[in-house]
Amino acid sequence: MRSLVQILAAVKELRWFYTGIIVCSVLTAVTGLLTPFIIKAATDEVVGSLQGNSRGIGVVIWLAVALLAADLANTVISNIGGYLGDVMAARLRARLSQRYFRKLLTLPQRYYDTALTGTIISRLQRSITETTQFLQSFSNNFFPMLLTLAASLVITAWYSPWISLLLLVIFPTYMWLTTLTSKKWQKLEAEKNTHVDIAGGRFAEVIGQIRVVKSFVQEKRELLSFGQHYDATVGLTKQQSRYWHSMDAARRGAMNVIFFGIHALIFVRTMQGAFTVGVMVLLIQLVSLAKQPAMMMSYLVDTAQRAIAGSRDYFAVMAEEQEREALAAPVVAEPRPLGDGEPMIEFREASFGYEDGHEVLHDVSFAIAQGERVAFVGESGGGKTTLVSLLLGLYPLDRGQVRVAGNSITETPTELLRGSVGVVFQDASLFSGTIRENIAYANPQATDEQIRAAAVEANAHDFIMGFDEGYDTLIGERGLKLSGGQKQRIAVARAMLKDAPILVLDEATSALDSKSERLVQEGLDRLMHGRTSVIIAHRLSTIASVDRIVTLRKGRVDEIGTPEELARSGGIYAELLALQAAGSKRDRKKLKEFDITA
Incomplete structure (x- = not known):
């Protein structure tokens, strides 16, 4: 239960709801306990009347009025408490969900390299929902019953300690x-949750890439795999439920025997004259009030265990180490002006590996001047994209240093660092919504004129105006309704609107046809004007127009120079030019190893 208490303690702003629920629960218990006493008094009055000791019908009528008042008060107060419990649960779910999402936004890229998107989503729905549902049920129903039980024990002890x-x-x-019983139950529940999370993760992947699934005719295989995970939960549930309910039958059977003894004791003591008929009725009702939470104990424990399992998953995510200064206060500082000859971007003996002991980059050193265009060239998997990730501070270096605008990125506020870099990826990575919203994603406060100007510069305005809704056209999930070239031009417009001093082009035109590439490249040329540009390109024609080239071989810098210099050096770039000139099938295959086409 400690994890559940942690959740309540973590949301201190709901303390007034907690207080209101406690007050209503106490008053519900009090008004509920009035009923047995009123019925006791009415029973004694009726019995007295039958024995010739009546105080008149008026007394019984007033007792009936008192019973009505107690019942009405109990109804009103319990519903007020129920309302507070419902709102508390809704607000608790909202706060926990927001904190979960906030935490996810602050986690480093390394966390997402291993976690399935669907699993992350499933955990949100399962752990938080089960936890809040239990707390809602507890506050609305079981907590008032526990208070009633405690009072019943005290009152019963007055009449009969036994x-x-x-x-x-x-x-x-x-x-x-x-x-x-719970230890084994919790273990089986954890196994079930694992299957559900894996199935949920795969579900999200398949739905997100349904065209790939259909094109490879893999619907049956995906359905079979999905079903196997849920079938496994059925088998685990059978085992779990059989064990739980067999133990529960034994527990409740033992309780039934104890309640039999209690009722027998009440009846015998009444027959012996120790209790009046009214007291007997009172004790039977008090025992019934105590029996209700006892019989609900199985449900309470069952839901509590699910909530505990879910809350543990929640706190496991919340315990993950987050990025430095993630979601910190907005940064208002501007990058300092560069000194004479000071590079805009500099890697100093930088080494990095995604996994311990497996370095992708080894002692990489180079510098890029302000306004310079530099291309990275190397074999596939050679570390080109990793350099971009390090530049954005998505991963910490194992050794060495990366400096941007004269400052180490470890000493630069994350928001300032990433705010100074605009990126156009190979995948445009658009969001559902309108074209206007996607272009303005870099600057939500941008005016219509600014958005239009960025679209014009990116060669996107004409095709946007070809839609009936223009900039308000809904593009579907990940821009599904747009062509590859259209999506990429919107991505270029988005980068233009950001207007960052550093630009990264990560194979921004690699997936486009010749016409689309030309239109996108024109926009990119305008975007690169006056900016420090880092280019990972797949076409030699693009590479040839840069100021310098950095070639990478097996995670190390091989050569640095202008296209003209490297064309004569005999290195990687010269090899690529020779392969292009040869033009044989084997040579074209070799070019693909470098992610290069003619």
């Missing part, structure tokens, strides 16, 4: 036996 003792023995015994 009855109260028997009632008192039930609950710790039940909870102890349940604790013994």
